[in-house]
Amino acid sequence: MSINKGLIALAFGGLAIGMTEFTMMGILPDIAADIEIDIPTASNLIGLYALGVVVGAPTLVAATSKYPAKKVLLFLMLLFFVFNAIFTFAPNHWSLFASRFISGLPHGAFFGIGSVVAAKLAKPGKEAQAISMMFTGMTIANLAGVPLGTYIGHHYSWRFTYGAISLLGLITFLAIYFWMPVIPANKNNNVVQQISYFKRWDAWLMVAVIAIGTGGLFAWISYISKLVTTVSGLSPDQVSTVMILIGAGMLVGNLIGGRLADRISPSKAAITSFAAMACCLLILFFVAHITALAYPMAFITGMIAFSIGSPLQMMLINNAKGAETFAAAGGQASFNIGNSLGAYFGAIPIAYGFAYNYPSLIGVAMAATGAVLAYIFLQKVEKKQNQKGRKFESLEELEQA
Known part of the structure; x- marks a missing residue:
């Protein structure tokens, strides 16, 4: 299967999202020590992200169903970039919790819309392989990104790790902007349907x-x-x-x-x-x-x-x-x-x-x-x-x- 640049852009998104979700497990003690809260309280950062995914998946898809997929993906990665940046500089646990929840909102919508886009970009009979290319970004996150982010968080600062993740969201935004073809919106999209x-x-x-x-x-x-x-x-x-x-x-x-x-x-x-x-x-x-x-x-x-x-x-x-x-x-x-x-x-x-x-x-x-x-x-x-x-x-x- 020849690799479309649009699929590479989606894989960048998978890498960024995979890192922001899974790196948290490894650097949770570092965050807890930095803002002086206990581990059980800090663990809410994991649950709040998952809650953001569950809430954001249906609501953002429904709210953006009339817009072209490329514009929606750009909006989702802009949201990802901004709120991971806010999370990086958050001064206390309340601002951390709020920004962590909102940074989870684009996750499900990105993969949902991205899966449909990947299938449309694929050659007939190769749809699942195209979707797997997008998810390759998440697997690379687990292979290299999460261990690297955990190492940086342990030895330097967890804020450096999430600053890098935020920048990765910006890189994904640019990759989608330059590489993703325009796919016209389905004018028959009906939110109720x-x-x-x-x-x-x-x-x-x-x-x-x-x-x-x-x-x-x-x-x-x-x-x-x-x-x-x-x-x-x-x-x-x-x-x-x-x-x-x-x-x-x-x-x-x-x-x-x-x-x-x-x-x-x-x-x-x-x-x-x-x-x-x-x-x-x-x-x-x-x-x-x-x-x-x-x-x-x-x-x-x-x-x-x-x-x-x-x-x-x-x-x-x-x-x-x-x-x-x-x-x-x-x-x-x-x-x-x-x-x-x-x-x-x-x-x-x-x-x-x-x-x-x-x-x-x-x-x-x-x-x-x-x-x-x-x-x-x-x-x-x-x-x-x-x-x-x-x-x-x-x-x-x-x-x-």
């Missing part, structure tokens, strides 16, 4: 697929530091190496997921990825105590877990004719719900005194549930849509379908 997508039962089935299934990833990765240090026996200094391996796995898995979705259909790719994730997390539970396996399992689990992104986005887009952008943005909100659910349920065995490999079992259950729900979607929704789309030889055949 877009919102009415969520009156359908299959829309909520997709929410469940994403929120529960991807929760399996977060049940594991939310506690990865404690897992590799207390169960696998690695030193704290080696956690950054593990995170780099996870990021490398995510980069590879994202590209595999895009190709798989184009080859065997998005729903089948999602079922395969969720089932593989459940198997991988189960294996991880039993081998986590073997120190030598900590590194390869980090790469393999990251690869399998992140192969799910492009198939899910294509499932949303294909199932929401007339409301593709709204559905894709809602998918990002669902992904962040999965973030919260995975971390919450993964904490339950820890609260009862079990070791840090036990959250992986929670991940097994959530990923397996995602596979089952994706299979239900395939049987009850996708196959029915395919039947309606084909020509029937007789009235009886049509009625049977």
Whole structure:
């Protein structure tokens, strides 16, 4: 697939958004010490960003539905740049909290609109691979950006890290301005029609697929530091190496997921990825105590877990004719719900005194549930849509379908 410059611009956005979301986990103690608050209070910065994603995804998409995609993407990255800059210089925890929430608003809308734009820029049959190019930016963030940002935050200042992230938003703005082709707005866009997508039962089935299934990833990765240090026996200094391996796995898995979705259909790719994730997390539970396996399992689990992104986005887009952008943005909100659910349920065995490999079992259950729900979607929704789309030889055949 020849790479369109517009896709590169979207990948820059994925890099910026990935860094602002995931770097927070690594430098939270530095922020807490700098503004003199405790860790539990500082952890609200994570939750407020996720809340911003959930709120911003539907509202910003609905508010901008009449405008050309390029203008909307420029507006979203301008919002990202400004409020990450405000976050960088915020003097107290109240201003930090407010700017952190607002900086999360563009996240879901950017990926929702960006997914639809990427699919339009792609050659026929290569849509999922084009979407995976956008998500490559987020995987590069996990591979290199987050470890680098964490290092700068630890050894210099967390404000330098978020200043750089803000500038990355500005670079994305310029890349979109110069490289993104103008895609005319759909004059038939109807906000009520877009919102009415969520009156359908299959829309909520997709929410469940994403929120529960991807929760399996977060049940594991939310506690990865404690897992590799207390169960696998690695030193704290080696956690950054593990995170780099996870990021490398995510980069590879994202590209595999895009190709798989184009080859065997998005729903089948999602079922395969969720089932593989459940198997991988189960294996991880039993081998986590073997120190030598900590590194390869980090790469393999990251690869399998992140192969799910492009198939899910294509499932949303294909199932929401007339409301593709709204559905894709809602998918990002669902992904962040999965973030919260995975971390919450993964904490339950820890609260009862079990070791840090036990959250992986929670991940097994959530990923397996995602596979089952994706299979239900395939049987009850996708196959029915395919039947309606084909020509029937007789009235009886049509009625049977």
